[in-house]
Amino acid sequence: MKEFDFVRAGTLSEALEFLAVRHTATRVIAGGTDLMITLRRNDPSWPGPGYILDLTGLDCLRGISREGDRIRIGALTTHTQLAESPLLKDKVPFLSAAAFSVGSPQIRNRGTIGGNIINASPAADTLPPLLALEARCRLVSREGERDVSLTELLTGPYRTSLRPQEILKEVYFQIPGEGTGFSFQKVGRRKALSISRLSVAVLLSLVEGQVGKARVAVGAALANAARLPEVEEFLEGRLLDRDVAQEAGKLAAEKVVEITGRRWSTPYKEPVLLALVRRALLAAGAPQSP
Amino acid sequence: MSQFRSVNHPVRRVDAYEKVTGRAKYAADLRFDGMVWGKVLRSRYPHARIRSINAEKARSLPGVLAVLTAQDVPGAKTFGIVVPNQYLLADDRVRYLGDGVALVAAETESIAQAALALIEVEYEELPGVFDPLAALEKGAPTLHAEAPDNLAVHHHVQKGDLAAGMAEADLVLEREYRTQFIEHAYIEPEAVLALPTHPFGHYLTIYGSFQNIYNIRRSVAKVLALPLNRVRLVQATLGGSFGGKDEVMHAMAGRAALLAQATGRPVKMVNSREESILESYKRHPYILRYQAGVKKDGTISAMKIEVYADAGAYASMTPFVTWRSVVQATGPYQVPHVRTDIYGVYTNNTYTGAMRGFGSPQVCFANESFMDEIALELGMDPIEFRMKNALVDGSVTATGQVLNRHRVSLKEVLSQALEAVQYQDKVREYRRFNETNAEKKRGIGVAVSYRGVSLGGEGTDAAGAYVSVQQDGSVIIHSGLVEMGQGLRTIYTQIVAEELGISADRIVFLDTDTSVNLDSGPTVASRSTIMGGSAMKDAAGRLRLTIHGVAADKLEVAQDDLTGEAGIIYSRNNPEKKITFEEAVRHTALRGLRLTELGWYQGPKVSWDEEHGQGDAYFTYVYAANVAEVEVDAETGQVEVLRFTAAHDVGRAINPENVRGQIYGGVAMALGYGLLEEVEMDKGVTRNLNFDEYFVATTMDVPDIQAIIVENPDEFGPYGAKSVGEPTLEIGAPAIANAIAFATGKRLRELPMDLERVLLGHSLRERRTKRGSVER
Numbered sequence A: 001m002k003e004f005d006f007v008r009a010g011t012l013s014e015a016l017e018f019l020a021v022r023h024t025a026t027r028v029i030a031g032g033t034d035l036m037i038t039l040r041r042n043d044p045s046w047p048g049p050g051y052i053l054d055l056t057g058l059d060c061l062r063g064i065s066r067e068g069d070r071i072r073i074g075a076l077t078t079h080t081q082l083a084e085s086p087l088l089k090d091k092v093p094f095l096s097a098a099a100f101s102v103g104s105p106q107i108r109n110r111g112t113i114g115g116n117i118i119n120a121s122p123a124a125d126t127l128p129p130l131l132a133l134e135a136r137c138r139l140v141s142r143e144g145e146r147d148v149s150l151t152e153l154l155t156g157p158y159r160t161s162l163r164p165q166e167i168l169k170e171v172y173f174q175i176p177g178e179g180t181g182f183s184f185q186k187v188g189r190r191k192a193l194s195i196s197r198l199s200v201a202v203l204l205s206l207v208e209g210q211v212g213k214a215r216v217a218v219g220a221a222l223a224n225a226a227r228l229p230e231v232e233e234f235l236e237g238r239l240l241d242r243d244v245a246q247e248a249g250k251l252a253a254e255k256v257v258e259i260t261g262r263r264w265s266t267p268y269k270e271p272v273l274l275a276l277v278r279r280a281l282l283a284a285g286a287p288q289s290p
Numbered sequence B: 001m002s003q004f005r006s007v008n009h010p011v012r013r014v015d016a017y018e019k020v021t022g023r024a025k026y027a028a029d030l031r032f033d034g035m036v037w038g039k040v041l042r043s044r045y046p047h048a049r050i051r052s053i054n055a056e057k058a059r060s061l062p063g064v065l066a067v068l069t070a071q072d073v074p075g076a077k078t079f080g081i082v083v084p085n086q087y088l089l090a091d092d093r094v095r096y097l098g099d100g101v102a103l104v105a106a107e108t109e110s111i112a113q114a115a116l117a118l119i120e121v122e123y124e125e126l127p128g129v130f131d132p133l134a135a136l137e138k139g140a141p142t143l144h145a146e147a148p149d150n151l152a153v154h155h156h157v158q159k160g161d162l163a164a165g166m167a168e169a170d171l172v173l174e175r176e177y178r179t180q181f182i183e184h185a186y187i188e189p190e191a192v193l194a195l196p197t198h199p200f201g202h203y204l205t206i207y208g209s210f211q212n213i214y215n216i217r218r219s220v221a222k223v224l225a226l227p228l229n230r231v232r233l234v235q236a237t238l239g240g241s242f243g244g245k246d247e248v249m250h251a252m253a254g255r256a257a258l259l260a261q262a263t264g265r266p267v268k269m270v271n272s273r274e275e276s277i278l279e280s281y282k283r284h285p286y287i288l289r290y291q292a293g294v295k296k297d298g299t300i301s302a303m304k305i306e307v308y309a310d311a312g313a314y315a316s317m318t319p320f321v322t323w324r325s326v327v328q329a330t331g332p333y334q335v336p337h338v339r340t341d342i343y344g345v346y347t348n349n350t351y352t353g354a355m356r357g358f359g360s361p362q363v364c365f366a367n368e369s370f371m372d373e374i375a376l377e378l379g380m381d382p383i384e385f386r387m388k389n390a391l392v393d394g395s396v397t398a399t400g401q402v403l404n405r406h407r408v409s410l411k412e413v414l415s416q417a418l419e420a421v422q423y424q425d426k427v428r429e430y431r432r433f434n435e436t437n438a439e440k441k442r443g444i445g446v447a448v449s450y451r452g453v454s455l456g457g458e459g460t461d462a463a464g465a466y467v468s469v470q471q472d473g474s475v476i477i478h479s480g481l482v483e484m485g486q487g488l489r490t491i492y493t494q495i496v497a498e499e500l501g502i503s504a505d506r507i508v509f510l511d512t513d514t515s516v517n518l519d520s521g522p523t524v525a526s527r528s529t530i531m532g533g534s535a536m537k538d539a540a541g542r543l544r545l546t547i548h549g550v551a552a553d554k555l556e557v558a559q560d561d562l563t564g565e566a567g568i569i570y571s572r573n574n575p576e577k578k579i580t581f582e583e584a585v586r587h588t589a590l591r592g593l594r595l596t597e598l599g600w601y602q603g604p605k606v607s608w609d610e611e612h613g614q615g616d617a618y619f620t621y622v623y624a625a626n627v628a629e630v631e632v633d634a635e636t637g638q639v640e641v642l643r644f645t646a647a648h649d650v651g652r653a654i655n656p657e658n659v660r661g662q663i664y665g666g667v668a669m670a671l672g673y674g675l676l677e678e679v680e681m682d683k684g685v686t687r688n689l690n691f692d693e694y695f696v697a698t699t700m701d702v703p704d705i706q707a708i709i710v711e712n713p714d715e716f717g718p719y720g721a722k723s724v725g726e727p728t729l730e731i732g733a734p735a736i737a738n739a740i741a742f743a744t745g746k747r748l749r750e751l752p753m754d755l756e757r758v759l760l761g762h763s764l765r766e767r768r769t770k771r772g773s774v775e776r
């Protein structure tokens, strides 16, 4: 494993001060479920961090709360907390479902939403629902705060626009209106401890069967988790039925292949993405969507 | 009510408490004063000549105590139980990526690791061969001078007249099946700790995660040029093995001993998971070509089978593994005309050897898939087809053995399994389900097997036992066969308790130590209950005679009127006449009689004629039937095993709970074999070196398992017990394959039946960029 000094931040300003001075040699750690693996991999092309800055003492980065018509989630909130939160289960059940699909109980108890976002794996499970919610992220540094959309934050596989002296503080989104439907669909190789081979999150508002707002985001399909605007546009204003859902699925698969080109996995992912998008739309559009 | 008091009851495992409370000491937990760390430098290429090794820089690193290469091996350069062609340290050539090239001993593990990077090895890369069929072609690169054709072994079975049998057939069907490399995936990576002998010392001691402790000792003695009595191996608590901690431990124990002798210090070596998966041997991938002639009425008239097994770089257990395959390849059916050929072929892949099943999972997958395919082709129900051809009492096997010494219970186990699942109802239910569901499909599939118990014609089959009654009536036992999680200590404890008429908690089981125990051969082939259990019964039975003799004297009754139960020895005719076990033991000791016995059991006669491919291969057989029920997501290829039913004739269940445990574990491994697991070997380079990418079934993937124990006591086993360890995983994969074919109408002939194969019918291989990266 890489050698490093371990520093535990007592307050947020202490952490930001430390980063302001030593950001080039520092990696922050939350649950460590991604970072520890990177450290242990002993990649010879990476000298390793000089410092590991532990954020887990910063209680101000924890918790799920409702603030008016918004929900804010502190970066240190664990997947277990996301999965069990009555507020999330009530207002945005697909986010809880996605968090519940992560790893195993041990991983969900340690892994955080902040780590999931900043690690920026193309297959990170909370990202498709957060993207469908048009979530925004608050990034802080000694110099102050910055507010970016999750879409802007994600810049590629395992890449974000977070600056080295910044910390992700929290993520927030508007509470979707009554009658909005949700669905999270995931295909993995097994039932637990299973990285997504493909995932889809759908948020849908229907007025008498007609699609008002549609948000469709995919995981493990593109360089990073992303929305598919063409599919959303296609859906808006249509009467949702199986054929339309099927068409939308087809369009989603087409768009993804257009972006990625044909790869080794395309013969599998193309038909499966179609099916998952269709299923997600029909599930989200069903009267009592789960 | 059972006729037994201890045996045949679900007695609690004797080693459970230490294990579940974390108190058990595994090899990696051991520490000694002055201990140093050993590490292995492994090959950079799957096939290369070593031009030179320069260890100067490594030697001069502070904290490094020794850097050793093949030159420093004092005895034989190679080891191996069947064909000794595996190098302790590569001499002038490396044959697979896991080959050891040099050893380092250093004050700390990280210094040892750092020193490895300083050893300069100059290689000349050689063309490699990575496919057994390619390896058999003329002009293919070769691995071993003694095998110019890369052939590690060829076995055959020849019965009747194949051409005549095929000519009689109304239908001749031919299919090819393929299986994959499988990792044992024991939870504990390999570890040893070697203590040196000083110049006037007597012996060196090695603690370690050992399975076949006597074989390992033989190799260590050979490479160190020491007599067997100067090498003492002690087994630490073993964290799983499944056949896996054999040759890889010959190498590790030999290397640690070499370093200990060179440094005069205790040397510890512990593999990381990556090192373990890279170096340790795997279950063989097979290419299996099956041809059968069948008559319209469903009788099989002939079978021709050709199998190619990838042996990887060294012989290891390939000659024995493939022998079991060749004996059992036709499955448990009456086939009058048979020709089976199996070839074990050297390649520059990781070598392959013993793994739970030992050559049966591959042939069972092919054969039991094939049976369903033939039935489908005939338009016959697959159960009816199996019943029609099933072995019965007095049948003659493919190797010409008449099955007349035990109950041939194939039909019985199959009937019990089918009844338990309500098979015909399920068939109708799933057909109906599939008519009305497009996205999800359900299926049910069956597979059966017979399996030879113990070593059979592979070799000498005998085992010993030590039972010692202390003066207070407590008992110490130990054996040369080892506990590796299968429950051997509990089984032996129960047998001794039964014979002596005492409770199991008065018995203590000692660790296995090669210098103290009786060499009982390897703990393999599901033989520890039948062989070692018989030896325990022998020893304890003789102690009972001694003690009861004294008791009979004291009580003034005839000895054969006495019986023992719960620590009391009493007269059957007059239960008032009784004496406690302790009291009887005290008197036995006072009379100066021996209270320690060595038990011995020699396996009944078996025979094998390698030239004619015939023989009485095993002295008895076990029979099994598995039923898998699955739901297939027709749009994603996800397979969920809904329920699994496994019926096994074990002769007698010495511990029914333990038998169920074996069945649950075997089914979980079979599920991984069928659906998830594959060591991806890319031109000799292992791609998935840890469990983030090598997928074993999790508890969430394992369905409800209905375990059915069938008991037809065997004349050769203790209380009639036979075996259960390996049969439990050999037919899970074909049962699942048959269920998937029922569900989807598509036959999958390659393992694992992963998402891509189930959805598309073929696999997709990733050109991986970075470990742990997402599959895109």
Ligand SMILES: Cc1cc2nc3c(=O)[nH]c(=O)nc-3n(C[C@H](O)[C@H](O)[C@H](O)COP(=O)(O)OP(=O)(O)OC[C@H]3O[C@@H](n4cnc5c(N)ncnc54)[C@H](O)[C@@H]3O)c2cc1C
Pocket (backbone or CB within 6 Å): A027, A028, A029, A030, A031, A032, A033, A034, A035, A036, A037, A055, A075, A076, A101, A102, A103, A104, A107, A110, A111, A112, A113, A114, A115, A116, A117, A118, A119, A123, A124, A125, A126, A162, A166, A167, A168, A169, A193, A194, A195, A196
């Ligand atoms: C066995 C296993 C199974 C897994 N299964 C899944 C799965 O099914 N789905 C899935 O999506 N993921 C899975 N993961 C990945 C991982 O658990 C998640 O991505 C998790 O959310 C990461 O959170 P963490 O707190 O552990 O991150 P850490 O490892 O602590 O950090 C990850 C990265 O984010 C940075 N970081 C963390 N917090 C902050 C912050 N507040 N501000 C700035 N930077 C920050 C760190 O510097 C690091 O680069 C799995 C991991 C393991 C080991």
